[in-house]
Amino acid sequence: MIESYELKSVASYDAVGIKVTGLKPINFFYGANGCGKTTSSNYLAQPFNEKFTQCSVRWVADQALKTLVYNKEFREANFVGSNDIAGVFSLGQASAEEIALIQSKKEELDNFNQQQKQQKTTLDGKESELEKQTANFQNVCWAVYKQYQDDFNQVLKGSIGSKKAFMNKVITESNADRSLVELKEHASLLNKAETLLGERPSTFPRIPLVTSTNISGYEQNDIWEKVIVGKSNVDIAALITHLNSNDWVSMGQQFIEDETCPFCQKETIDNDFKAQLGAFFDETFVENSQRVSLFEQSYKKEVDRLLNHFEQIQQTEKSNPDSKLDIDGYDNFLSILQSKFKSNHLIMCSKVEKVSMQIDIDDTHIEIEELIALIATANITINSHNQLATNYDSEISTFTAEVWRFLVVQVKTEIAEYKKKSKGTSKAIAGISKLVKKRQLGIVALDAEIKELSKNMTSVQPAVDEINRMLKAYGFTNFSIVPSTVLPNHYSIERENGDLALATLSEGEVTFITFLYFIQLANGALTQESVTEDRVLVIDDPISSLDSNVLYIVSAIIKKLTREIKEGSSIKQLLLFTHNVYFHKEASYQGGRSNGCNKTHFWILRKANNITSIQPYNDKNPISSSYELLWREIKDRKPGSSITIQNTMRRILENYFKILGDFSDEDIVEKFESVEEQQICRSLLYWINDGSHCLPDDLFIQEVGDSTEQFVGVFKNVFNYSGHLAHYQMMMGEEVTIQTSNVITIENATEVA
Structure with a gap:
């Protein structure tokens, strides 16, 4: 069933279009010519036609049924261009037992289909539940991706094409063994x-290390604190010591060449004085002095070497854009080291000049070590970078695994929750799907069995007989349907004299004959194995070009169809489209009621500004007769509506009792037993006649609502005492009760005043 x-986007249906939902087994569509009815029937007949690419149809439980469409195209396809019409197979010649067997199989198949429908509904619910769980988890995963996409987008490529793809990758990674991957x-x-992402990295040269140095040995030597002076047991020692001129004398000694004193430039230097100076500045003094000078020179050389190395680095x-060295820290320590080296060297030079001085040398090992x-730290980073660059492919693979493990950990709790919920839902889906597939095999087998039974019990002759019977019954006696003499299992239309009649009809x-043929096709099939196949009927304006008297014949056939659909048959659904309000009224009038039931749905198609719209009315028939509208006015009366109610009551009593029933006012009054009741009835007749021809004089003096309800009760008793209470109850939409006496037994009936 549809x-x-x-x-949408076809004929008078715009890009928004219409959506017809809530279809029932019986569906009546009313609309004026040109409002889109034929477009609807054409689509349902040919849903895959390219002009209907924007249209769609949904079947109950996704089980599409064969759709038979009666419209202008059907008439042209079957009754134009050839005298031979394809025969309709039916079960007309099968025995009662054979038909019963097929019917039993059909009922079994219907039961299977109903169970299948219920199971598929349950399956759809579970699948929807799983989709919701998955969508929620997808959003959680996608939020994590959005948080870190700028950092790791390059290694995530291939898994970020959609939320679903990313979620699936997260689940795959969570299931994989990543114990060897470092978190x-x-x-x-x-x-x-920074190293791996982007262009393939190249290796960086290491920063040269400092070779071993003895700077600390020079700086920490005790020579710098040693007082270097001459021997104290020499005669001139006391004078030199007293004058504190040890360094001055030692320096001057170097300039003594002959007897001339280098200080006063007089010939006062004799051999004895030279001997005393030589004894004062002995070998120990000389060695210590030379040692100071040597240390100063060695220190200067080592300092120059170190500074040159550090300054070169x-x-x-500083000119290396990829430098891994902490330049700021390096500059700071190198500046301190340069300052200390310079200061130390100046002090050492002072010691060389004045060896008797005691000096303090700043220790520079801290700056050198820093x-x-x-x-060393920069080289570690360079080594790591070079390792990545050398083993780029494997490092990228490792890094990718590390990134995924990091991301998976971010949603660890949500993954566990999703797996738990989805596992249960998926298990239910698998179980139901297995039952659905198993039952579907049973449905296919049973359907094949029914087709085989039908094939052995079908014939085209019963359809011929039925069409001819209906033609004669409805006054079409100048032609009939006969088996074709040209094609097997085909029909021809002949006149009484044997001439082919199709071209002259x-x-x-x-x-009319096309419609009769369609009805036979609706109850049969063009092939033997399809006779019992379930189908949907779509009928578009079947009374076009028919006389008014045939309208009632066609409506009677439609009403018979709707009864069979409600009771259960191979026809599971009917969609009837018409522009004729009288036909709509006749065809939809079922079982003494013009409104529908829970198996009926009414619709009206309208077109404005060349755009079609649709309005549903559920089971309320929007097409009503004037007589029904009168009753509806009484049924839906509101306080203060007595003026129109009087006229309405009068028209109902005149139509029903006077015109149709040939009752006079006195005949109506006499149905009441007591004189008091007859007087009340007369007052009703006076009241409705007076109120329907003029305005009441006391309109602005007193309220008439109370009297209205009183007279409605009398109005009801007119039908009650005349034996027509059932008609009143039917028209008022009340439950019809059996009337055994002149007493109203319906619950909540209005009491007569």
């Missing part, structure tokens, strides 16, 4: 990403 269909912090991954790294440590005759 659950819903949608029409790293975000900052560590970012550092690694500084210059190189500079070496900065270089009037438009109305062609329309």
